Amino acid sequence: MRNFIKFGGLFLMLAVLPLGSFYYLYQGRQYFRENMEMLKPKGQISDFEHLSTLGDTVSTIKMTGNVWLANWLPNDCKDCGSSIKALDLISQQFHERSNAKVLTYLENLSIAPADFYKKNNIDSEVKRTDWFLVAAEDSTGISFSEFKKIYQIKSPERHQVVLVDDALNIRNYYDMSKEESLNLLVRHMAMILPKEKRREIGFEREKEK
Numbered sequence: 001m002r003n004f005i006k007f008g009g010l011f012l013m014l015a016v017l018p019l020g021s022f023y024y025l026y027q028g029r030q031y032f033r034e035n036m037e038m039l040k041p042k043g044q045i046s047d048f049e050h051l052s053t054l055g056d057t058v059s060t061i062k063m064t065g066n067v068w069l070a071n072w073l074p075n076d077c078k079d080c081g082s083s084i085k086a087l088d089l090i091s092q093q094f095h096e097r098s099n100a101k102v103l104t105y106l107e108n109l110s111i112a113p114a115d116f117y118k119k120n121n122i123d124s125e126v127k128r129t130d131w132f133l134v135a136a137e138d139s140t141g142i143s144f145s146e147f148k149k150i151y152q153i154k155s156p157e158r159h160q161v162v163l164v165d166d167a168l169n170i171r172n173y174y175d176m177s178k179e180e181s182l183n184l185l186v187r188h189m190a191m192i193l194p195k196e197k198r199r200e201i202g203f204e205r206e207k208e209k
Contacts, residue, residue: 039188041169046150050105050142053113053133058103060168067193068101069185071161071176072147075108083159083176084120090186091128099166099194102131107141161185165192 049059071087073080087102094100113133117124136142144158151162152170159177163185164170172188175181 035188035191038184039171039192041165041171042173043152043170044168045152045164045170048150049137051135051137051139053106053109053116053135056132058132058134063101063103063164064168065166065194066099066101067166067189068103068164069161069189070103070105070147070151070164072105072142072144072158073107074144074158075141077158079177080159081120085122086176086182087161088120088122088128088131090182090189091131092126093186094129094189094193095127097129097193100129100189102129103134104131105134105142105147107143109135109139109141163188163192166194 045060047060049057049061052058069087069090071083073084084104087104091102114124116122116133134142136146147153151164153160153162153173155173157175159175161174161176162170163172163174171192172185174185
């Protein structure tokens with residue numbers, strides 16, 4: 001009986017555990033491959049130079065090296081509240097990443113950032129990654145056709161967010177009205193964000209003084 005127990009333990013260590021580890025690693029690689037297949041570049045965005053509602057310039061030159069989400073917001077959208085809130089939650093999740101950004105293209109520029117936050121029940125005190133409310137060069141709004149042209153969108157669906165990598169490649173399109181699509185977006189954004197060098201602790205402490 002004792003030998004049987006020893007044999008069973010040896011079999012577990014030499015056969016079952018390695019096979020289990022192999023299966024786990026295989027599943028992880030398969031999962032990674034499937035996601036990277038979805039993230040194959042779908043073209044590059046067109047060059048742009050816009051203004052934010054704060055008067056800052058937002059351009060392809062400035063955005064190079066960043067990973068960002070882009071979406072378009074129409075005037076008086078009655079069903080955009082939940083989508084904007086979801087985008088805000090994603091922005092909060094990546095707020096520590098300096099190379100993560102969000103660009104929301106506005107059809108209507110009469111709204112100030114503070115009013116935008118208030119209208120969409122967004123807490124302006126909460127930390128979030130850089131979120132630009134984008135206008136055209138002449139400080140007018142941007143039409144959906146202009147937005148579609150920049151980001152090569154073929155669908156008429158307005159509830160889309162586009163994921164762009166640090167080399168200006170369009171990686172994927174997501175439907176902000178669907179939870180599973182938003183979960184996929186968070187996963188994909190984390191996968192393509194460039195790794196940031198860890199800052200020295202001493203430097204961080206000096207900065208806090």
